[in-house]
Amino acid sequence: MKENWDLVIGLEIHVQLTTASKIFSATSNSFGADPNCQANIVDLGFPGTLPVINEEAIKKAITFGIAVNANIANESIFARKNYFYPDLPKGYQISQYEAPIVANGKLRIHPTEEDSAIIIERAHLEEDAGKSIHFTHQNYTGIDLNRAGTPLLEIVTAPSIKSSKDAIRFLKRLRELVTHLEICDGNMQEGSFRCDANVSVRKSGTTKLGTRAEIKNLNSFKFIESAIEFERARQIELLESGENVIQETRLYDEKTQETRSMRVKENEFDYRYFPDPDLLPVVIDETVIESIRASLPELPDKKRSRYSKVLNMSAKDTNLLLNSPSTSKYFEDSLSVGLKDPKASFNWITGELFRLLKKSEVDISDSKVSATELGLLVLAMEEGSLPKSKGKEILNNMWETGTSAKILIEKQMSESSLSISDLENWLEEVLTENHKQVEEFRSGKEKILGFLIGQVMKKSKGRGDPRLINDELLKKLRAQN
Ligand code: ADP
Numbered sequence: 001m002k003e004n005w006d007l008v009i010g011l012e013i014h015v016q017l018t019t020a021s022k023i024f025s026a027t028s029n030s031f032g033a034d035p036n037c038q039a040n041i042v043d044l045g046f047p048g049t050l051p052v053i054n055e056e057a058i059k060k061a062i063t064f065g066i067a068v069n070a071n072i073a074n075e076s077i078f079a080r081k082n083y084f085y086p087d088l089p090k091g092y093q094i095s096q097y098e099a100p101i102v103a104n105g106k107l108r109i110h111p112t113e114e115d116s117a118i119i120i121e122r123a124h125l126e127e128d129a130g131k132s133i134h135f136t137h138q139n140y141t142g143i144d145l146n147r148a149g150t151p152l153l154e155i156v157t158a159p160s161i162k163s164s165k166d167a168i169r170f171l172k173r174l175r176e177l178v179t180h181l182e183i184c185d186g187n188m189q190e191g192s193f194r195c196d197a198n199v200s201v202r203k204s205g206t207t208k209l210g211t212r213a214e215i216k217n218l219n220s221f222k223f224i225e226s227a228i229e230f231e232r233a234r235q236i237e238l239l240e241s242g243e244n245v246i247q248e249t250r251l252y253d254e255k256t257q258e259t260r261s262m263r264v265k266e267n268e269f270d271y272r273y274f275p276d277p278d279l280l281p282v283v284i285d286e287t288v289i290e291s292i293r294a295s296l297p298e299l300p301d302k303k304r305s306r307y308s309k310v311l312n313m314s315a316k317d318t319n320l321l322l323n324s325p326s327t328s329k330y331f332e333d334s335l336s337v338g339l340k341d342p343k344a345s346f347n348w349i350t351g352e353l354f355r356l357l358k359k360s361e362v363d364i365s366d367s368k369v370s371a372t373e374l375g376l377l378v379l380a381m382e383e384g385s386l387p388k389s390k391g392k393e394i395l396n397n398m399w400e401t402g403t404s405a406k407i408l409i410e411k412q413m414s415e416s417s418l419s420i421s422d423l424e425n426w427l428e429e430v431l432t433e434n435h436k437q438v439e440e441f442r443s444g445k446e447k448i449l450g451f452l453i454g455q456v457m458k459k460s461k462g463r464g465d466p467r468l469i470n471d472e473l474l475k476k477l478r479a480q481n
């Protein structure tokens with residue numbers, strides 16, 4: 001590289017809103033129906049049908065606007081964005097152009113650093129298009145219009161993100177925010193949270209923006225990072241060899257980890273935007289904004305600082321919990337039984353419980369062991385009424401049989417009280433049968449303890465609790481010393 005180049009990134013994120021129905025029709029907005037079974041005459045753009053705006057979609061957009069400290073438009077209008085695509089039945093997409101519902105917000109890349117905030121230029125509502133399905137029918141392209149009319153909030157940042165790492169950090173914060181606001185499920189694989197990255201480079205120290213390429217088709221954080229890095233290198237190489245970057249839309253190929261040209265980017269005038277005559281302007285009353293503001297849930301940054309200050313959780317652990325609102329809710333519910341050590345509960349959730357959830361492909365919100373049940377199990381170990389070594393077995397038992405923590409712990413306690421007297425006998429036997437080793441231990445060769453534990457385990461036929469044996473054995477060895 002001959003010169004130094006600065007990277008400039010602006011992101012456009014399409015956030016699919018979790019409304020019950022579509023943005024302009026009463027069709028269900030759920031994912032996964034058979035192709036073309038979830039699109040009515042409005043979604044299909046039949047002549048004579050009229051769109052009706054979904055109030056929930058408006059409210060969710062306002063919710064987002066308030067959370068990022070943006071201006072909420074008093075009057076917001078919808079526009080037609082005209083283009084021809086097989087999966088766009090009307091020949092235009094209803095979107096917003098002038099007067100978007102949300103403008104000029106901010107979101108920090110680093111929660112505690114004010115100057116890490118990225119400007120959100122706008123967030124506007126629009127309908128999604130259908131899907132063209134290649135490769136399923138030989139010689140044909142299939143069209144699935146289930147997605148047509150799905151409500152999207154398109155969030156557009158200023159071109160001020162400086163590295164691919166920061167782009168990912170920003171996206172993680174944003175995903176965390178929209179999921180905690182419960183306006184989006186954040187599922188990147190299903191396309192509920194997808195991102196286009198606009199990338200350009202300019203010589204270090206200059207201020208004029210370079211020509212950008214827009215990369216589409218990015219459905220994982222890893223791909224976004226790799227696509228931006230590839231694009232940066234490609235553009236620098238072009239510029240350094242005296243060529244120009246063309247403003248175009250590029251696709252990222254996961255296999256080659258490269259971007260390639262898809263089409264020369266349309267200019268705004270190609271879309272012939274104009275206000276949609278079928279829809280009235282949306283007038284948003286101050287009282288509506290205030291009532292939404294009053295009902296906002298605790299925002300992730302606030303939660304993050306509470307976890308750190310009140311619960312003493314590390315930043316890393318907190319990030320893991322905030323990764324999904326249902327996980328942080330489960331965690332907090334588990335503490336409600338009166339646990340003193342949140343970290344213990346965290347460990348059980350992210351360890352054995354996550355393993356069980358993953359194995360059964362169940363979301364934590366549908367966990368077979370409820371948060372309070374897990375809390376009670378952890379509490380029993382915290383209070384010492386259950387040996388920690390039994391936790392896993394009991395949790396698995398709870399998971400498989402649905403038996404409550406209380407019943408299983410009581411059962412365990414009555415069994416272990418039986419074996420306490422057995423244990424006493426086994427210990428005595430082992431100590432008398434192994435004089436030599438006992439002496440060795442007492443003369444400082446403490447490693448021999450392992451052998452003695454093994455002897456007791458043998459007598460218990462593997463039923464003994466090694467930790468308990470360890471403790472009791474030590475007591476005896478030291479007491480008679
Ligand atoms: P569209 O992509 O629909 O034409 P805009 O022109 O408003 O819309 O730009 C969309 C995104 O591209 C924004 O996130 C913006 O920050 C980003 N962007 C614009 N110019 C550049 C540039 N030169 N380099 C990097 N990003 C840019």
Ligand code: MG
Pocket residue numbers: 012196214
């Ligand atoms: Mg764009």
